[in-house]
Every structure is written in C-alpha cells, then in structure tokens.
Amino acid sequence: MIESSRLSSPSRSLWRHQRDRLATGLIAAGGIGVVLAVMAIGAFLAFEVLPALVGGGLDVGRLRDSLTPMAWGTLKAALWAMVFAIPLALGAAMHSALFMSQRLRSRMKPTLEMMEALPGVVVGFIAGLVLAPWIERHLAGALALLFLLPSGVLLAAAGWRRLPVSARRHMSLSRAGLWLMPWLALLAYASFALAPMVEERLFGGDLRFWLDAELGLDYATRNALIVGLAMGFAIMPSVYALAEDALSGVPSRLGEGAHALGATRWQTLWRVVLPAAAPGIFAAVMIGAGRAVGETMIVLMASGNTALMSLNPFEGMRTMAAGIAVEMPEAVPGSEEYLLLMLAALLLFAFTFLVNTLAEVVRSRLRRRYRWLGGVP
Known part of the structure; x- marks a missing residue:
C-alpha cells in the first residue's frame, strides 16, 4: 500500500501541474481576448469613419x-457628477x-458596495421623474441644503473638539456616522422649513x-444639477470601494x-x-471619471437631452453617449448622420481609452515612487 501511494504521488503531482498550467493558459487567453476585442472595436470605428x-x-x-455641443455636454455632465461623487466617496x-x-x-462597507449593482436606468428614471x-x-430648500450640509459637518467637527473628554468617549469618531445623522436631519428640516421665508424676503418669493x-440663469426641470446628483450617486460606490481598499492597504x-x-490623526x-x-x-x-463620461441612461433621462453649450448648471445638455443611443437606431448606414454618430463613438472611445491609459501610467509611477514603503496598494 505504501509503495502504491508513493508511485501514485508523482502522477498526482504531474496532473496538478498540468491542471495549473491549463488554468493559467485559459486565464491568459481570456485576458488577451478582451484586449483584442477592445482593439477591434476601436479599429472598426476608425475604419468606418476615417476614410x-x-x-x-x-x-x-x-x-x-x-459634435461640439455633445462634447461639451459630456464634459459638463462628468464634471458635475465628479463634484458630487468625489468628496462623498473619498x-x-x-x-x-x-x-x-x-x-x-x-x-x-458591503452595504455601500451593493449600491453599485443598482442599474443606471433605474437611477435615471428616479432622477428624471421624481427628483427633478x-x-x-x-x-430654494434644495440649494440651501447643498450649502448647509458641508457647513454643518464642519460645525459639528469644531463642536466635537470643544467637548470634554468624557463626552468624546461617548461620541467617538468610530461612530461619527451614527451620531451625525440626527444633526444632519435637523439641518435638512431647517433648510426646507426656512426656505420659503428666505425666498420671500431675499428673492421676492x-x-x-x-x-x-x-x-x-434659465432653469430647466432636467438640468446638469440633477444629472450630477444622479450620476454622482451611481459612480460613488465604485470610487468608494477602490479608495477604501487603497487606504486599508497602507501598512499600519x-x-x-x-x-x-506626536502627529495627530489629521496630520x-x-x-x-x-x-x-x-x-x-x-x-x-x-x-469614476471614465464611467461618468460613458454613462448613457442617466444622462438621457435626467438631462432633457438638449444640445446647449453653457456653464449654467440649471440648464440641460446632450452628451455623446446619449446622442448615439437616441439617433443611432434611425440613422441609415453609410449616411452622413450615421458617420457623424460613428465619429462621436470613436471620440468617446478614444477619450475613455486615453483617460484609463493615463490613470495606469500615473498609477505605475506613483507605485514605483512609494515602493519603498512596502505593502502600498
């Protein structure tokens, strides 16, 4: 029995080695296939448009x-989404x-990460038909809330520092998200309760x-502010998950x-x-920026899809992705409208590809710079 087990162990080791090589080859083939598929998409768009x-x-x-209004709308929507998402996520x-x-x-953490599974069309539907x-x-109350919430958080932090040590123990920073909720709810109630009076006195009602x-500043029901809130909510979980993993990976x-x-926590x-x-x-x-640039349904349903070029956050816009989604089914292949949409898709592809490439290059350089720390994500 002992000799047979000894004889069978080399064959088992060989089988495991072959199985590992097969799995490695399949994974490598899958990765190469994805890269080739992405390059094929870019080549197809280029061959359709460039001639x-x-x-x-x-x-x-x-x-x-x-294309100019759509390019402007794409950047405008992504900018407002990042304005709302980045501070909250980080x-x-x-x-x-x-x-x-x-x-x-x-x-x-799992609860926040599960928000990423919410379909964009659902977020756009709620933003366009309910939130807007x-x-x-x-x-007036919504704008007051945008200013009061950050100020209220800073005021709560300043007040917490002036509390006695015994009170700080009961209101520890590890549970700040819990004891801040009643204070933020009070600020929200105050902003909407006092907004009619402030609007009457300062803005003539x-x-x-x-x-x-x-x-x-003309105000449209579906505008860049609505798009920023909805799309910021959509991209915030992915930014949070990646940033949280990076911060948790720093050596303790x-x-x-x-x-x-002698450094404080803040330092x-x-x-x-x-x-x-x-x-x-x-x-x-x-x-997060790449997803904001390529988002389609949220912008389509919450922006009004109007081709405007302005800095006004209360006006709508039209992005490249939304324009392609609306007009491509009606465009005749080979027509000028079809080629314009293909060019918009090529520009969107190139922009997203360059942004991701730049992110990877900068990330690699920063990794080499901080490699001496050990364990840096």
Missing part, C-alpha cells in the same frame, strides 16, 4: 455644429478605513424668476510611527496615509 473624414465625405461645418473611504470600528465597517420635479418645487432676471506601522512621533491622514495610498486613490477617481 469619409479624410476623403471629404463629412461636412466640416455640420461636424463642428453637431470622505466615506477615509472614515471607513481609518476611523470606523471594525465591526461597523464590516457591515457598512421635486427639486423644481423646492429649489420666486427664486427661479430672480435667477433669470438678475443673473440670466506608518500610522503608528507618525502617532509615536497622519494627510501627510502619511494619503500619500502612501495615492496610486489607488488616483485610479479610483479616474475609473
């Missing part, structure tokens, strides 16, 4: 008039990784008319060494942890 563009098959004037990641208790973190009309009816008459000895030298966060986790945080932000 007509070089040969004069596209009118330059119409090309400029059609703030939540820093609090979850460095201040939250392990027990609470194990419950909150509600904000239009309560515009109609904030929309005042914005149009005094600042020249770095923070412990900074505390031993340790800004001068030690954030520089060490910079590669992962940068990658998280760029991935």
Whole structure:
C-alpha cells in the first residue's frame, strides 16, 4: 500500500501541474481576448469613419455644429457628477478605513458596495421623474441644503473638539456616522422649513424668476444639477470601494510611527496615509471619471437631452453617449448622420481609452515612487 501511494504521488503531482498550467493558459487567453476585442472595436470605428473624414465625405461645418455641443455636454455632465461623487466617496473611504470600528465597517462597507449593482436606468428614471420635479418645487430648500450640509459637518467637527473628554468617549469618531445623522436631519428640516421665508424676503418669493432676471440663469426641470446628483450617486460606490481598499492597504506601522512621533490623526491622514495610498486613490477617481463620461441612461433621462453649450448648471445638455443611443437606431448606414454618430463613438472611445491609459501610467509611477514603503496598494 505504501509503495502504491508513493508511485501514485508523482502522477498526482504531474496532473496538478498540468491542471495549473491549463488554468493559467485559459486565464491568459481570456485576458488577451478582451484586449483584442477592445482593439477591434476601436479599429472598426476608425475604419468606418476615417476614410469619409479624410476623403471629404463629412461636412466640416455640420461636424463642428453637431459634435461640439455633445462634447461639451459630456464634459459638463462628468464634471458635475465628479463634484458630487468625489468628496462623498473619498470622505466615506477615509472614515471607513481609518476611523470606523471594525465591526461597523464590516457591515457598512458591503452595504455601500451593493449600491453599485443598482442599474443606471433605474437611477435615471428616479432622477428624471421624481427628483427633478421635486427639486423644481423646492429649489430654494434644495440649494440651501447643498450649502448647509458641508457647513454643518464642519460645525459639528469644531463642536466635537470643544467637548470634554468624557463626552468624546461617548461620541467617538468610530461612530461619527451614527451620531451625525440626527444633526444632519435637523439641518435638512431647517433648510426646507426656512426656505420659503428666505425666498420671500431675499428673492421676492420666486427664486427661479430672480435667477433669470438678475443673473440670466434659465432653469430647466432636467438640468446638469440633477444629472450630477444622479450620476454622482451611481459612480460613488465604485470610487468608494477602490479608495477604501487603497487606504486599508497602507501598512499600519506608518500610522503608528507618525502617532509615536506626536502627529495627530489629521496630520497622519494627510501627510502619511494619503500619500502612501495615492496610486489607488488616483485610479479610483479616474475609473469614476471614465464611467461618468460613458454613462448613457442617466444622462438621457435626467438631462432633457438638449444640445446647449453653457456653464449654467440649471440648464440641460446632450452628451455623446446619449446622442448615439437616441439617433443611432434611425440613422441609415453609410449616411452622413450615421458617420457623424460613428465619429462621436470613436471620440468617446478614444477619450475613455486615453483617460484609463493615463490613470495606469500615473498609477505605475506613483507605485514605483512609494515602493519603498512596502505593502502600498
């Protein structure tokens, strides 16, 4: 029995080695296949558009008039989405990784990550049919809330620092997300309760008319602000998950060494942890930006799909992805409209590809710079 087991062990080892090689080969083939598929998409778009563009098959004037508003709308929508998503996602990641208790973190992190599974069409539907009309009816309160919530968080932090030590123990930073909720709810109630009175005294009872008459800002029901809120909500979970993993991967000895030298938590966060986790945080932000640029249904349902070029956050826009989704089914293959949409798809593909490539290049350089730390994500 012993000899037979000894004889069978080399064959088992050989089988396991072959199985591992087969699995490695399949994984490598899958990765190569994905890369080739992406390159094939870019090559197909280029072969469809470039001959007509070089040969004069596209009118330059119409090309400029059609693509410029969509390019502007794409950047505008992505900018407002990042304005709302990045502070919330990075703030939540820093609090979850460095201040939250392990027990609470194990419950909150999966909950936030599950938000990423929510379909974009559902978010766009709610934003376009529920959020946009509600904000239009309560515009003064919604704008007041956007200013009061950040100010209220800073005020709560300043008040917490002035509390006695015994009170700080009961209101620890590890559970700040819990004891801040009643304070933020009070601020929200105050902003909407006092907004009609403030609107009556400062803006003559109609904030929309005042914005149009005094600042020249026209207000549309579905606008860039709505798109920013909805798309920021959609991309925030992915940015949070990647940034939180990067911050959690920083070696604990770095923070412990900074505390031993007399640094506060805030100094340790800004001068030690954030520089060490910079590669992962940068990658998280760029991935969020790439998704914001390519998002289709949220922009289509919450922006009004109007081809406008303005800095006004209360007006709609039209992005490249939304324009392709609306007009491509009706475009005749080979027509000028079809070639314009193909060119828009090629520009969108090239922009996303360049953004992701730039993110990877910068991330690699930052990784080499902080490699001496050890364990940097």
